[in-house]
Amino acid sequence: MSFPQFAFNNIRRNARQYFAYLLSSSFMVMIFFTYAVFIYHPAIENSPMGTMTRTGMTIATVIVYVFAFLFVLYSISVFLKSRNREFGILTILGAEAKQINWLIFLENILIGAVAIVTGIASGMLLSKVFLLISTKIIDMDELPFYWPFKAMLLTAGAFAALFLVISLFTLLFIRKNQVLELLKGTSKPKTEPKANLFLALLGVALLAIGYAALRVKELDPTGLLVAAVTGIIGTYFFYSQLSVWVVRMLQRNRTTTWKGTNLLWISEMSYKIKDNARMLFLVTVVVALASMSTGFVLAMQQSTKAVYLDNPYALSYTSYSNTNKNKAQKELAQIEHRLQSEGLTYKQADVETIYYGLSGHGKDPLYIVPQSSYNSIASKMNAAPVTAFGEKDAVLVETPSAAKRNAGTQTAMDIELSGQRHSVSLENRTDRLAAVAFSGKLLVIHDSLFEKLKKQQITDGLGVDHHYLFMLPNSQGLPQKDDPETKLGIELADWNRNVISEGFIQSRAESYYSFKQGISLFSFIGVFVALIFSISSASFLYFKLHTELAADQTMYRSLSKIGLSTREMNISASIQIAVLFFIPILVAALQSLVVLGPVLAYLDSPYVSGPVLAASSAFLAAQMIYFLIARARYIKSVNRMMV
Structure with missing residues (x-):
């Protein structure tokens, strides 16, 4: 039997051990290849979303490749540790160190070739x-099938280099131990896990600093960086120190520990958490990143949808104070002509506004409008008008999204323009009509007060803005690519960018559709990247369980001889596996909620909890499936050893 045959037989006879690793590696290669197929598609060049799509897919391939490198490196290191006894036997039989190295190299290359x-x-x-x-999903024209030779070469070359480099690199993991130590393998007695109280408290402090960095001051890149660094380090100390300390405290509680089989699984968990601290930390970071990305995309989708539904104006044309009035009227006539040529029935309204920026972080600017103009729009939209009031009164009208974003009511406001202050008492109202302002906030004041402010603006050379609003009574639901409103909105937006200047x-449909395409692209990329993270995290856990299986079988066999039943063993093992599988998901969900809250608040998105819980629930559901599979295989193996 040749040496390559010997390496092949080693893999074949350990197929169960290598299966999850091979499956995960093959899945990464497949995702990388499918992204490459998209990137090199000849039709992408001429697509409107081609450049953006190709850039997004390229970023995704880089993420997949980097993660594949870390995943393969970790997996091989775990396998090598579990094979110490095998290396010891080979050493006794006369194998030299270079031959063992060559064996490991060949095995890695064979597995890599099969995965590719x-x-x-x-x-x-x-x-x-x-x-x-x-x-x-991205709402592009259908792409025909083609033979992706470039994608094949890129994928084969990239992953051949990856497995080759890792195969050489993993030779450093092979410890030059004595034969007796190798023969003991993973069956050596473990030292009692100990927690350093200082490092445990340091972990708590780092997590608190990360939390504070996101909330104490205005969010900026520095705060995010501080939160990321302290959060990651604090998470590691949580698993390696704090969790061990918590389990030790739990062990001292005799009421809980000395009940049924609790003593067994609680004692075992102190060892398992300490031994698997790095793995649990890695899984938590991976799942947290995926949950944050997914939650962010879901929140942006909800915000985009809400902005569209809050806007009753299909089109709006804004003529600024310094605009050439004659040219603006010609451009307005062109818009009306295009609406009529498309056969779209519309209502038109116009309103003068004064832009007013509020001082203070987080305070949205608003538009000041006269009562008569607001009531004119309200009558055309069958909305409630503003009833008569004096110069000292005003109504603050907000869209539903703006009202949710700016929770709370104001009872008074000071308007300071051109060095003059006008104090008004406020009535708060929520209505879609406020979408005239991009911030979704309108301040409706008495006509006479508006005229005073308008004169001040003109005197100061600022003037007022004029908005022409077009409403389509028959428009319902979210816009689709082929809807007349969407087509016309895209056409007019392009015309606005390239032709008109006054x-x-x-266009609400064009804004929604363009943003939806961008979000859909990242959603599509994120789903596959998150899927890789999810499968890989489950593989990490499966590898560790398989590595510790031999020692656990011996322990449960010994316990069964002194009276431990199969049912009690199953309960104890299930609790331990559940802790390893679900604690990282719960910690990652909490971290995602803590981080995404201020980030989305900074972006004025009122949707935080829902998207994070949805993303975390998806990972939890996937992890439940992996848990049931791993538990069934693990318990089946251990049951064979029970007396």
Whole structure:
């Protein structure tokens, strides 16, 4: 038997041990390949979203590749540690160190070759489906199938280099231990896990600093960096020190510990958490990043949808104070002509506004409008008008999204323009009509007060802005790509950017559709990246359980001889596996909520808890499936050892 045959037989006879690793590696190769298929598609060049899509897919391939490197490196290190006894036997039989190194190198290369071939093959089978789904989600024209030779070469070359480098690098993991120590393998007695109280308290302090950095002062890149660094280090100390200390405190509680089989699994957890601290830390960071990304995308989707639904104006044309009035009227006539040529029935209203910026962080600017103009718009939209009031009164009207974002009511306001102050008492109202302002906030004042402010603005050379609003009574639901409103909105937005210069056109359908495409692209990329993170985190946990299986089998066999039943063993093992699988998900969900809260608040998104809980629930559901599979295989193996 040749040496390559010997390496192949080693893999074949340890197929169960290598299966999860091979499956995860093949899945990463497949995802990398499918992204490459999209990147090199010839039709992408001429697509409106081509440049943005290609950039997003390229970033995704880099993320997948970097994570694949770390995943493979960690997995191989775990495998090598579990094979110490095998290396000891080979050493007794006369194998030299260079021969053991050559054996490990060949095994890694063989597994890498199989992963590359199966990943590209499965990617080829799914590439047509991938292109179809991706274009549907991103709302692009359908991309035809093509033979992705460049994608094949890139994937094969990239992952061949990855497995080659890691195969060479992992030789450093092989410890030059004595034969007796190698033969003991993982069955050596473990020292009692101890927690350093100082490091445990330091972990708590670092987590508190990270929390404070996101909330004490105005959010900025420095605060995010401080929160990221302290949060990551604090999470590691949470698993390596604080969690061990908590378990030790739990062990001292005799009421809980000395009840049923609690003594067994609580005592074991102190060892397992300490031994798996790095793995639990890694899984938590991976899941937290994926949850944050997914939660952020979901929050942006909800915000975009809410902005569209809050806006009753299909189109608006804004003529500023320094605009050429004659040219602005011609451009306005062109917009009306396009609406009529498309056969769209519309209502039109116009209103003068004064832009007013409020001082203070987090305070949205608003537009000041006269009562008569507001009531004119309200009558055309069958909305409640503003009843008569005096110069000292005003109504603050906010869109539903703005009202949710700016929780609370104001009872008074001081308007300071051109060095003059006007104090008004406020009535608060929520209505979609406030979408005239990009911030969703309108201040309705008495006509005479508006005229005074207008004269002051003109005297100061500032003037007022004029908004022409177009409402489509028959428009319902969210806009689609082929809707007349969407097509016209995209056309007019392009015309605005490339031709007209006297005013600004805003189309709610074009804004929604453009933002939706960008978000959909990142959603599509994020789903596959998150899927990789999820499967890989489950693989990390499965590897550790398999590595510790031999020692656990011996322990449970010994316990069964002194009376431990199979049912009690199953309960104890299930609790331990559940802790390893679900604690990282819960910690990651909490971290995502803590981090995304201030980030989304800074972006004026009122949707925080829902998207984070949805993302975390998805990971929890996936982890539940992995847990049930791992538990079934683990308990089945241990049950064979019970007396």
